[in-house]
Amino acid sequence: xxxxxxxxxxxxxxxxxxxxxxxxxxxxxxxxxxxxxxxxxxxxxxxxxxxxxxxxxxxxxxxxxxxxxxxxxxxxxxxxxxxxxxxxxxxxxxxxxxxxxxxxxxxxxxxxxxxxxxxxxxxxxxxxxxxxxxxxxxxxxxxxxxxxxxxxxxxxxxxxxxxxxxxxxxxxxxxxxxxxxxxxxxxxxxxxxxxxxxxxxxxxxxxxxxxxxxxxxxxxxxxxxxxxxxxxxxxxxxxxxxxxxxxxxxxxxxxxxxxxxxxxxxxxxxxxxxxxxxxx
Numbered sequence: 232x233x234x235x236x237x238x239x240x241x242x243x244x245x246x247x248x249x250x251x252x253x254x255x256x257x258x259x260x261x262x263x264x265x266x267x268x269x270x271x272x273x274x275x276x277x278x279x280x281x282x283x284x285x286x287x288x289x290x291x292x293x294x295x296x297x298x299x300x301x302x303x304x305x306x307x308x309x310x311x312x313x314x315x316x317x318x319x320x321x322x323x324x325x326x327x328x329x330x331x332x333x334x335x336x337x338x339x340x341x342x343x344x345x346x347x348x349x350x351x352x353x354x355x356x357x358x359x360x361x362x363x364x365x366x367x368x369x370x371x372x373x374x375x376x377x378x379x380x381x382x383x384x385x386x387x388x389x390x391x392x393x394x395x396x397x398x399x400x401x402x403x404x405x406x407x408x409x410x411x412x413x414x415x416x417x418x419x420x421x422x423x424x425x426x427x428x429x430x431x432x433x434x435x436x437x438x439x440x441x442x443x444x445x446x447x448x449x450x451x452x453x454x455x456x457x458x459x460x461x462x463x464x465x466x467x468x469x470x471x472x473x474x475x476x477x478x479x480x481x482x483x484x485x486x487x488x489x490x491x492x493x494x495x496x497x498x499x500x501x502x503x504x505x506x507x508x509x510x511x
Contacts, residue, residue: 300414
């Protein structure tokens with residue numbers, strides 16, 4: 232590969248057993264996996280399967296992308312429809328495409344395009360996510376600066392055309408995945424306070440606690456349930472709160488000094504600073 236690639240390339244959902252997935256196992260050495268993303272790296276899935284999934288399933292898949300070093304990439308086919316996860320995006324039939332100024336993979340596959348994106352997602356300009364005269368073929372969303380990436384592309388990466396241009400496909404995937412940052416090493420994820428191992432879920436709750444001045448534990452958890460920024464299931468949030476309280480990292484809906492120190496020393500420190508400034 233052109234640059235060091237962090238993690239695996241996995242095929243999830245129906246793509247894992249579909250004939251189109253076999254082209255990706257050949258060109259990318261992708262590995263068929265389960266129904267949902269896991270580990271670090273790139274997870275590829277059919278966009279229409281995501282669009283047709285339950286809100287709960289969508290949130291679970293998006294939650295996986297909160298950690299750096301993870302990219303969820305949705306591929307055609309797609310439903311001509313609107314989707315509100317993780318932000319609003321819409322699929323329409325492709326109009327006239329001008330790829331005269333495009334290069335690499337987008338130019339190579341331009342004749343096979345069937346869809347176009349209209350969305351609040353960020354166009355992936357570095358990999359020619361926009362056509363020469365307007366229109367978007369690839370866009371992404373990072374929930375915060377230290378998160379991974381949720382991405383959608385109208386490029387049929389499983390096209391047999393890519394089998395003769397594997398390096399272009401690899402370069403495209405690598406460059407998109409670089410937006411997700413480097414994965415958190417296990418030893419970095421583990422911050423100890425009397426032997427409590429802080430997981431990404433603990434950090435998500437801690438980030439929520441610094442995003443407001445909550446009057447109590449109950450108010451903090453209630454507000455997390457309605458948060459559009461951080462997603463953590465109610466039961467898991469309560470469990471994390473209890474664990475953080477047990478080890479004096481949190482007290483009545485607020486980080487203690489030990490909690491603030493653990494968060495400031497974590498990979499999420501920059502995002503914590505941003506959230507604190509937003510509510511000051």
